[in-house]
Amino acid sequence: MQFTDLNLDKRLLATIEHLGFDKPTDIQQQAIPAAMNGHDLIASSKTGSGKTLAFLLPAMQRLMNNRALSKRDPRVIILTPTRELAKQVFGQLRLLAANTQFKSVLILGGENFNDQAKTLAKDPHFVVATPGRLADHLTHRHLYLQGLELLILDEADRMLDLGFSKQLAQINTAADHRKRQTLMFSATLDHAQVNEFASELLSKPKRIAIEHGHSEHQDINKRFYFVDNLEHKEKLLSYFLTNEAHQQVIIFTATRSDTERLAQLLNEQGFNSAALSGELMQSQRNQIMDSFTRGQLKILVTTDLASRGLDLLNVSHVINFDMPKHTEEFIHRIGRTGRAGASGEAISLVGPKDWLSFKNVEGFLQQKISFDSVDGFKAKFTGIKKKKPLKAKKVNDKKVHSKKQDKRPKQQIKQKVNFVSDSAGDLPVMRRKAKLAPQDIDESNE
Ligand code: AMP
Numbered sequence: 001m002q003f004t005d006l007n008l009d010k011r012l013l014a015t016i017e018h019l020g021f022d023k024p025t026d027i028q029q030q031a032i033p034a035a036m037n038g039h040d041l042i043a044s045s046k047t048g049s050g051k052t053l054a055f056l057l058p059a060m061q062r063l064m065n066n067r068a069l070s071k072r073d074p075r076v077i078i079l080t081p082t083r084e085l086a087k088q089v090f091g092q093l094r095l096l097a098a099n100t101q102f103k104s105v106l107i108l109g110g111e112n113f114n115d116q117a118k119t120l121a122k123d124p125h126f127v128v129a130t131p132g133r134l135a136d137h138l139t140h141r142h143l144y145l146q147g148l149e150l151l152i153l154d155e156a157d158r159m160l161d162l163g164f165s166k167q168l169a170q171i172n173t174a175a176d177h178r179k180r181q182t183l184m185f186s187a188t189l190d191h192a193q194v195n196e197f198a199s200e201l202l203s204k205p206k207r208i209a210i211e212h213g214h215s216e217h218q219d220i221n222k223r224f225y226f227v228d229n230l231e232h233k234e235k236l237l238s239y240f241l242t243n244e245a246h247q248q249v250i251i252f253t254a255t256r257s258d259t260e261r262l263a264q265l266l267n268e269q270g271f272n273s274a275a276l277s278g279e280l281m282q283s284q285r286n287q288i289m290d291s292f293t294r295g296q297l298k299i300l301v302t303t304d305l306a307s308r309g310l311d312l313l314n315v316s317h318v319i320n321f322d323m324p325k326h327t328e329e330f331i332h333r334i335g336r337t338g339r340a341g342a343s344g345e346a347i348s349l350v351g352p353k354d355w356l357s358f359k360n361v362e363g364f365l366q367q368k369i370s371f372d373s374v375d376g377f378k379a380k381f382t383g384i385k386k387k388k389p390l391k392a393k394k395v396n397d398k399k400v401h402s403k404k405q406d407k408r409p410k411q412q413i414k415q416k417v418n419f420v421s422d423s424a425g426d427l428p429v430m431r432r433k434a435k436l437a438p439q440d441i442d443e444s445n446e
Contacts, residue, residue: 001029007036009064011099012057019095025050026210031183032058040182040202044189045210046217047335048311051185052092055152060096062150062181063125069179070147074127077151077171081158083108083130083282084289085309089154090128102126109133110282117142131159135167138174145175151201155308156184157194161326165197172201187335188328219338220346223372224358226379227351233321234265236349236377240319241271241299244345247316248292250336251301254322262321263301273299276306307332313339320348323357330361355384 002023003016024032027045034041035058045051059076068075078093080086090106097104104126105119113136120127120142127134127143137143151171153159159168182202184194190209198205227233241249251273253259259275266273274297276288291297295314300306301321307329315337324330330348337344350358350371362369373379 006032006057008032008057008061012060012096014099015096016053021053025054027051027208028054028057030208030210031055031185034206034208035059035181035183036061038181040205041208042184042189042194042198042202042205043208044186045208047187047332048219048339049210051154051187052089052309052311055154055183055185056089056093056096058183059126059150059152060100060102063102064100066149068125068147069149070144072123073144073147074124075147075149076126077134077145077148077175078126078128078154079131079134079152079159079168079171080128080154081130081162081164081308082305083110083285084306085155086128086130087289088309088311093126093128097126104128107133107137108282110285113137131164131167131171135170138170145171146177148175148177148180151175151180151182153182153184153201155186155332156197157186157188157191157328158308158332160193160197168197168201187331191328217335217338219343220334221343222334222346222348222369224348224350224369225373225377226371226381226383227349228379228381229351232377232379233349233351234262236374237262237319237321238266238269238271239374239377240317240347241266244317246298246345247314248295248297248312249299249317249319250306250312250315250333251299251319251321252307252324252333253301253303254325256303258322259301259303263299266299266301271299272297273301276300276302278303278305304329304333306336310336311339312336313342315339315344317345317347320346323348323350323354323361325357327357327360327364330364350383351379352381352384 003013003021006024027043027049031041031043031054035055043051043054055078059078063075078089080089086106086108090104093104102125103122105124105128107116107120107127107129109130109132116133116137117140120137138145153168182205184198184202184205225236227236237251251262253262256277256279259277263273263275274288274291276285280288288297288300292300293312304324304326307324309332318334318337320330320333324333334344334346337346348358
């Protein structure tokens with residue numbers, strides 16, 4: 001299929017040609033016609049597969065084909081979980097809108113509220129926004145959504161994870177009319193909360209799933225390394241940065257304070273790096289992202305703030321210094337490399353504290369993961385073995401534990417019970433500490 005087969009306006013085709021795209025990607029081939037036919041969509045496809053154009057092109061086309069429902073209200077709203085991603089989507093929208101009369105604005109948290117109110121008063125056709133700030137403007141009646149034709153939720157699952165369900169519901173209610181179309185996109189859309197939410201927001205949605213979260217991303221080489229502790233992680237990290245040819249690198253840590261500490265350490269070691277976290281002022285966030293996008297900054301140390309959607313073509317390596325708390329973020333983090341057909345390396349450091357998250361990722365990917373090692377950096381830690389259930393056998397119709405029978409009177413047997421997570425991390429399971437055999441759990445690794 002070619003872009004010319006998609007019934008797109010010639011101005012849009014000219015921009016696509018200018019961008020140098022030969023043919024639509026798989027998600028574009030499926031999502032564009034479905035969206036142009038007016039369907040609500042739940043669309044998932046792997047990271048870096050061209051999802052942004054898959055919703056922007058039908059959105060532009062819809063505005064070109066149809067008369068506005070209202071002269072004042074925005075016609076399309078695109079919501080994203082982070083400011084950085086919203087900026088990126090806005091950039092692509094501006095390119096597509098360049099040859100048209102459509103006005104678009106960017107409404108982000110952390111920026112001047114009154115200035116934004118003035119911009120909204122100019123009746124833009126497109127609003128790209130983060131949900132919290134847009135909901136604030138709705139509350140202040142700086143915009144109305146009765147005329148909204150298209151609501152697009154990019155990385156919808158992450159917005160829910162971040163606790164934006166109330167704001168999304170508010171936006172939904174403000175734009176609750178028959179003619180509205182809703183599109184949801186992400187690489188990971190198959191969790192229960194999303195489905196529940198989708199059933200409220202979407203009407204008879206069409207589902208499109210192309211090589212989504214669980215499938216193997218052929219362009220990303222995933223490698224896992226055992227580590228013993230923080231110091232070991234730091235040494236292995238500088239080994240990789242010194243010995244592996246790389247262009248740009250994104251390092252993910254568990255917390256904001258870790259980003260600062262690690263970036264400082266790397267700078268002391270002579271690596272050009274900076275920390276990006278939600279704690280920074282918006283102007284600092286912009287400055288750091290700009291210098292990373294321009295390639296002046298080589299290493300970005302960040303949290304899951306940057307795990308979603310950011311399209312940075314020169315990222316050769318993603319390093320999970322800490323494994324992610326939310327399992328799906330693994331897919332999104334590593335998806336910052338290997339974009340648009342390029343190849344990339346995704347290195348994960350797995351220590352005792354990461355073990356549970358690692359097991360969850362392994363379960364999510366539905367594959368047995370093997371570990372690599374580097375000479376001179378081998379870890380003692382090799383994972384926490386799954387506990388074997390205590391064997392019980394029947395003697396005279398009574399269940400007794402097979403190893404040693406406790407001869408003490410009943411009241412003297414004080415069994416210590418504590419909770420630990422099972423290795424898949426799904427449910428807490430009870431383990432009787434007194435009865436644990438040494439081979440069941442390697443205490444030195446805990
Ligand atoms: P996205 O998943 O939207 O972030 O896009 C990932 C990358 O693919 C971006 O760099 C896009 O510019 C690029 N891209 C989008 N559509 C196409 C296409 N049809 N052919 C080649 N590259 C594309």
